[in-house]
Amino acid sequence: MVTAMYPGSFDPVTLGHVDIATRASVLFSKVIVAVYSESSKEVLFSTEQRVEYFRNAVSDLPNVEVAEFQGLVVESARQMGAKAIVRGLRSGSDFEYEFEMAYMNKKLAPDIDVVCLMASLPYQYVSSSLLKEVVGLGGDVSGLIPSQVIKALESKIRSKS
Secondary structure (H helix, E strand, C coil), X not given: CCEEEEEECCCCCCHHHHHHHHHHXXXXXXXXXXXXXCCCCCCCCCHHHHHHXXXXXXXXXXXXXXXXXXXXXXXXXXXXXXXXXXXXXXXXXXXXXXXXXXXXXXXHCCCCEEEEEECCHHHCCCCHHHHXXXXXXXXXXXXXXXXXXXXHHHHHXXXXX
């Protein structure tokens, strides 16, 4: 039985994130989607909202849990009993960033491995930042974000304008 942690800010959760969590749920006996509560990025949604949206999006996956975390990823992974950290990769720039992070995490926690899953083709270009920009410009992001999150995202972006 191996537990994996899938950390991120998930602001908002995308179907690309859900795809990574779904595929990780096949590889690991338990996956904990860990929503970072101390993001250095400016977030639209509260930690509680991000947890709720992701929890709803994976409610059909019995071995996937969603929780918030803070501090170092590897320390939170240890506290959660995870032996692996799952990361999704969309492009070469993602690889370079994750490569450096994986080595730093290995230095900090040699007992925890990083497992990278390539983004599925329909989601290779999808990022939360890009989707927020598209919604802000009035574009349609259906099929890229869970349907219950689209309305909340549109409302949040409209209220900021």
